[in-house]
Amino acid sequence: xxxxxxxxxxxxxxxxxxxxxxxxxxxxxxxxxxxxxxxxxxxxxxxxxxxxxxxxxxxxxxxxxxxxxxxxxxxxxxxxxxxxxxxxxxxxxxxxxxxxxxxxxxxxxxxxxxxxxxxxxxxxxxxxxxxxxxxxxxxxxxxxxxxxxxxxxxxxxxxxxxxxxxxxxxxxxxxxxxxxxxxxxxxxxxxxxxxxxxxxxxxxxxxxxxxxxxxxxxxxxxxxxxxxxxxxxxxxxxxxxxxxxxxxxxxxxxxxxxxxxxxxx
Amino acid sequence: xxxxxxxxxxxxxxxxxxxxxxxxxxxxxxxxxxxxxxxxxxxxxxxxxxxxxxxxxxxxxxxxxxxxxxxxxxxxxxxxxxxxxxxxxxxxxxxxxxxxxxxxxxxxxxxxxxxxxxxxxxxxxxxxxxxxxxxxxxxxxxxxxxxxxxxxxxxxxxxxxxxxxxxxxxxxxxxxxxxxxxxxxxxxxxxxxxxxxxxxxxxxxxxxxxxxxxxxxxxxxxxxxxxxxxxxxxxxxxxxxxxxxxxx
Numbered sequence: 001x002x003x004x005x006x007x008x009x010x011x012x013x014x015x016x017x018x019x020x021x022x023x024x025x026x027x028x029x030x031x032x033x034x035x036x037x038x039x040x041x042x043x044x045x046x047x048x049x050x051x052x053x054x055x056x057x058x059x060x061x062x063x064x065x066x067x068x069x070x071x072x073x074x075x076x077x078x079x080x081x082x083x084x085x086x087x088x089x090x091x092x093x094x095x096x097x098x099x100x101x102x103x104x105x106x107x108x109x110x111x112x113x114x115x116x117x118x119x120x121x122x123x124x125x126x127x128x129x130x131x132x133x134x135x136x137x138x139x140x141x142x143x144x145x146x147x148x149x150x151x152x153x154x155x156x157x158x159x160x161x162x163x164x165x166x167x168x169x170x171x172x173x174x175x176x177x178x179x180x181x182x183x184x185x186x187x188x189x190x191x192x193x194x195x196x197x198x199x200x201x202x203x204x205x206x207x208x209x210x211x212x213x214x215x216x217x218x219x220x221x222x223x224x225x226x227x228x229x230x231x232x233x234x235x236x237x238x239x240x241x242x243x244x245x246x247x248x249x250x251x252x253x254x255x256x257x258x259x260x261x262x263x264x265x
Numbered sequence: 266x267x268x269x270x271x272x273x274x275x276x277x278x279x280x281x282x283x284x285x286x287x288x289x290x291x292x293x294x295x296x297x298x299x300x301x302x303x304x305x306x307x308x309x310x311x312x313x314x315x316x317x318x319x320x321x322x323x324x325x326x327x328x329x330x331x332x333x334x335x336x337x338x339x340x341x342x343x344x345x346x347x348x349x350x351x352x353x354x355x356x357x358x359x360x361x362x363x364x365x366x367x368x369x370x371x372x373x374x375x376x377x378x379x380x381x382x383x384x385x386x387x388x389x390x391x392x393x394x395x396x397x398x399x400x401x402x403x404x405x406x407x408x409x410x411x412x413x414x415x416x417x418x419x420x421x422x423x424x425x426x427x428x429x430x431x432x433x434x435x436x437x438x439x440x441x442x443x444x445x446x447x448x449x450x451x452x453x454x455x456x457x458x459x460x461x462x463x464x465x466x467x468x469x470x471x472x473x474x475x476x477x478x479x480x481x482x483x484x485x486x487x488x489x490x491x492x493x494x495x496x497x498x499x500x501x502x503x504x505x506x507x508x509x510x511x512x513x
Contacts, residue, residue: 008333012329014322015341018383018387019390022359025362064268090274093273095441097448098448098450098494099451100468100471101491103475104471105487106276108280108283109279114283114480116279140272204353205450205451225352225354226354226454226455241359244351248355249347252343252346252350255346
C-alpha cells in the first residue's frame, strides 16, 4: 500500500514542479501590478495588432489544412496509387523538422535575395518574406499533419460498407462524401481542427524567422511576448502569455469535450 | 500532393540544395566550425538525457493515471496535454518565472545547461505518457496475478511482466520525444540565454546564422538536424516493432 502512495506522490510532484507551479506563476506575474496594468499592456495598438495577426494566421491556415487533411486522408486510406506509402510518410515530415528549419526553408524559396523565386515575385510586387503570406505559409507548414493524422484512423475504422451502400442507391461521389463519409468522420476532423488551431495560434520559431519581427506589422502574439520580454516590459510579456495560455486551456477543454464523442463515433 | 509539395517539400529541397551550394567541402566546413559542433553536441546530449528521464517519469505518470485512483485524476490527465497546447514561447516564459532570476524559491537555472534540459522536459512531457497509457489500459492484470501467486515480488512482476509489455510504447514515445527535442526552439530562446559554446542549441545556432546572413551555414546544420530526426524516428520505429515481435 505504501508503495502506491509513493508512486502517486512522485508522479504528481513531478507534474506540479514542471507544469503546475510555473503556469500558475505566469498568471500571478501578469497581475502583479494590478489588473488594470495587465489589461492596459495587452490593449496597446501593438498588442492589438499582434492579436489580429494571430487571428489571421488561424483563419487562413486552419481551413486550408483541414481541407487538405481530409482529402489527403481519403487518398491514403481509400485509394490505391503508386507513392501512397511515400505520401503517408511525407505527411508526418513537418513533425520531424525544427521550426527554425521550416522558416529557413521558406526563406530559401521565397526570400528576395536567397530564394529560388523571390526575385521573380519581387518584380511582380509580391512580397512573401517579412510579410503576411510568408508567415501564413510557415504556420501552414507546421500545422499540416494534425487533421490527416486524426482522420486516417477514423476512416479505417468506419470501413467502406456504408459508402458502398450509398453508391448502390444511386448517390454520386459528392453526395456520398457529404451525406455519409463526412458525418461519420466529423469528430475526428473536429479533433484535428482543434490541434491545428492550437499549433497555429502558438507557432513561434518558424514565424519568427520569416516575419522579420516588425513590431506593429508582422508581429504575432507569441512574437509579441518575446519582444516585450527582451525589452524588459515583463508585465506585457506575462499578460500576453496569459492570453495565449487561456487560449491553450480553451483548446484543452475542447479536446476533452470532443475525445469521448470521437471514441463513440 | 501538390499542396504538400508547395507547402513542405519544395522548401525542404531548397534547404538541401542551399547546403550544397558551395560543394561538399563547404558543407563540411560549415558544420565543423567549433560553434556548430558545440551546438550540435549540446542538442544531442540534452535530447538523450531528456528521453531517458521521460522514459522513467512518463511510464510512472502513465502508471499512476491508469492504476491509481484519486480525486482530481481527470484534471491531472488533461494537464498532461498542456505542454502541447501551450505556445512554446509561453512555455519558456513559464519556466523562467519559476526557475529564473526572479524565482520565488531561489532556484535559478536560467542561462545554464540545466535550463536546456528543463525546457525540453516540459515540451516533451506528453509523448511517453500518451504512448504508454493506452497499452497499460489494455494490459490484462491476469498475468500479473498469476506471477504474484507463483511467489514473484512486486519488483519482479514489474520487471518481468509489465515492463516487456510496455517497452514498445515507451520506445515509440521516446522516439517522438527525441525528434521534438532535437528541433525545439521557442521554449529555449528566453531561458537558455543562447550563449555560444555553452547553452546554444542547434536550432538557435541556425537562427543566429540566418540573422547574421550565413544561409549556407544555416542550411548545412539544418540538414544535419533533419537527418538526425529522420534516422531517429526510423530507428525507434524499427526498435518498437522488434520489441512488439519479441513480445509475441
